[in-house]
Amino acid sequence: MLLSNEWRAAVAAGALLAVTSVAPAQAQKKYDPGASDTEIKIGNMFPYSGPASGYGTIGKVEQAFFQMINDQGGINGRRINFISYDDAYSPPKAVEQTRKLVESDEVLLIFNPLGTPSNTAIQKYLNAKKVPQLFVATGATKWGEPQKFPWTMGWQPTYQSEGIIYAKMILKDQPNAKIGILYQNDDFGKDYVTGIKLGLGDKAKSMIVAEAAYELADATIDSPLLKLKAAGVDVLVDITTPKFAAQTIRKVAEMNWKPVHYLSSVSQSVGGVLKPAGLENGKDIISSYYLKDPADPMWKDDAGIKAWHAFIDKYWPEADRTNVLNVYGYAAAQTLVHVLKQAGDDLTRANVMKQAANINDLTLDTLLPGIKIKTTPTDFYPIEELQPLRFDGEKWVPFGPVLVGSVQNN
Template identity: 65%
Template sequence: MVMITSRLVTFTAAIAIVAATSSNALAQKKYDTGVSDTEIKIGNIMPYSGPASAYGIIGKTQAAYFNKINAEGGINGRKINFISYDDGYSPPKAVEQARKLVESDEVLLVYSPLGTPPNSAIQKYMNVKKVPHLFLATGATKWNDPKEFPWTMGWQPNYQSEGRIYAKYLMKEKPAGKIGILYQNDDYGKDMLKGLKDGLGDKGASMIIAEEPYETSVPTIDSQVVALKSKGVDVFISFTTPKFAAQSIKKTAELGWKPLFILNNVSSSTGSVIKPAGFENSQDVISATYLKDPSDPQWKDDLGLKNFDTFLTRHLADVNRSDTFVVYGYSSAQTLVHVLKACGDNLTRENVMKQAANIKKLQLEMALPGIQINTSATDFAPIEQLQLMKFKGDRWEMFGDVISGEVGG
C-alpha cells in the first residue's frame, strides 16, 4: 500500500512537471494574426505593371530570397508565406491591396510596399490597424516619424538627404551653375526637390533657373527636356523614376546637349536605366549609392558578392545581374529576416516593430563598406549614408567619401 502511494505521488509530480513545462513553452510563444508554429505570413505590394514596372524585380527578388530562407529551414522553424500583389503604382489600387492583405489574407505585416504615392495612401490605414508597415521601398522623409506613425518605417536613405548631398556637391564643383530640374509631380519628386533647395540655401534662388514637373501618366518627358535646354540650363537634375530617367538621358543626348547631369539614386540601375538609355549617352552622369554594384570589378573577390551570386544561381538564375534593383531586393529582404529572427517566438506585431527599432550596426552583405543599419525608438531611418558616383564606360565609379545624409551631417 505504501509502495502504491509512493508511485502515485511520483506520477502526480511527473504530470505537474510536464504541465509546468508545457505552460512555460506556451508562455514563451506569442503570436499575432499571420503567425503559427509553421508559418509567418508577410504581405507586399509592388508595381509589377504600369509606369514604375521596372521596380517589379524587387518583389521577385524578395520572393526568391524568402524561398532560399524556407529551403534552409525557415526562421526558427517557420516558413515565410510571401503574398505579393500588383498595384500598378496606383494609390487607389494600393489601398485596395493593403486592405486585402490585412483583412482577407490576415498577414502579420506589410513589408516593402513600393513608391511614395502608394505608401502615402495606405499609411494612415496601416497605423490605425496597428499593422507593421515596414521597410518601405521609398525614400520619402516622412516615413521617419515614429511619434505620429509608430507602425511605419522606411529603409533606404531619404530623398531630402540625397537632395542635400547633390546640393553640397554643386556648391563645391559648380557654384555658378544654372540648374534645371525635371521632377515627378508627386510627394516623391517634391521631397527630392525640397532637399536640393534646402541644401542650396540662399543660393538656390539664383542657381535654379527652371523647373519642369511631369505626371506618371504621360508617355514621354521629351518636351520637358527640350524646355530645360532652351532656358540655358547647364546643370540638369533628373528626379525621375526609371522609365522617365532613361528617357531624360536619351533625349539629352539626342539634342546634343552636354549639361552636368545628376540622376537620383532610385533610377541609377545599370540594367534597368543606364543600359536602355545607352552607355554612350550616360557618360559622366552623377548619382549616389549605398549598395555595391555587382558589375563593378572592385568587388570580384568580395564574400558578400560571392554569396549574392550563389543566391542568384540557385534561386533567380534568369535575372539581369547588373540590375541594382536586384541588390536592393536582396538587401531589404536580409534586413527583414534579421528582424524576424530577433523576434524569436514573440511574433506579435508590437514586437516586430520593437525589434525593427532596435537594429545596431547591421552591415549587410551588399551594402557599401561602412554603411550600416541603425535604428532606435526615435529614429526610423535605417540607412542614412550615401556615396557619390559617376558613370564611366560601362559602370559606375564611386568617388569621395561616404557622406552622412542626416540633417547637418
C-alpha cells in the first residue's frame, strides 16, 4: 500500500514537473488573427488588371518567393499563406479588398500594397484596426510618419529622398547651376520638388530659375519644356513618368538644348523609355537606383543575382528576367521574411511592427552594394540610399559613391 502511494506521489510530481516545464514554452507563443502554430496569413493587393496591370508581376514573384520559403520549411516552422487580390489600381476596390482581407480572411498584416491613391484610401482604416500596412509599394513620403500612422511603413526610397540626392549632386558638380524643374502635377511630382528644395537648402531660391508642371492628361510635354529653355536653364531635373520621360528626352534633343539632365528613377527603363526616345538622345543622362539589374553583365558572377536566377529557374521560369519589378518583389518579400523570423513566436501585430521598426543594416541579395535596410521606431524609411547612375548610350553605369537622401535630417 505504501509503495502504491509513493508511486502515485511520484507520478503526480512527474506530471507537475511536466506541466511546469511546458508552461513557459507555451506562454512564449503569442498570436493575433492570421497567425498560429502552423500558418501565417499575409494579405496583399496589386493591380492585376486595369491601367497599371504591369505592376501585377510583383505580386506573382512574391507568391513564388513565399512558395520557396514554404518548401524550405516556412518561417520558424509556419507556412506562409499569401492571399493576394486584384484592386485594379482603384481606391474604392482597394478599400473593398482590404476589408475582405482583414474581416473575412483575418490576415495578420497587409504587405506591399501598391499605389499612392489605393494606400491613401486604406491607411486610416488599417491604422484604426491596428493592422500593419507594411512595406507599402510607393515612394510617397507619407508612409514614414509613425507619430501619425504607427501601423504604416514604406519600403523603397522616397521621392523626397531621391530629390535630396539630386540636389546634393548638383551642389557638388554644378554649383553655379540654373536649375529648371519639370514635374508631374500631383503628389508624385510635388514630393520630388520638395526633396530638391530641401537638399538645396538656402540656395534653392537662387539656383532654381524655373519650374514647369504638366498634367497626366496632357498630349505632349512641349510647352513646359519651351518655358524651361527660355528661362536659361542649364540643369534640368526631369520628374516625369515613362511616357512623358521619353517625350522629354526626344524633345530636348530636337531643340538642340544641352542641359545637364537628371531623370527620376521611375523612368529609367531602357526598353520602355530610352529606346523610344532614341538611345543616342539619352546619352549622359543622370539617374539613381538601389537594386541590381539582372540583365546587366556586370552582375553575372554576383552571388545575390545568381540566387535570384536560381529562384526564377525553379519557381517562376516564365518570368521576364529583364523586368526589374521581378527583382523588386523578390527583395520586398525577402525583407518581410526577415521581419517575421525576427518576430519569433510572438506573432502579434504589435510585435510585427516593432520588429519592422528595428532593422539594423540588413543586406539583401538584390540590393546594390553599400545599400542597406535600416529602421528605428522613429524612422520608418527602410531605404534612404541610392547609387548614382549615368546612361552611356546603351546601359546605366554606376558612378561615384552611394548617397544618402535622409528625409529625417531635412
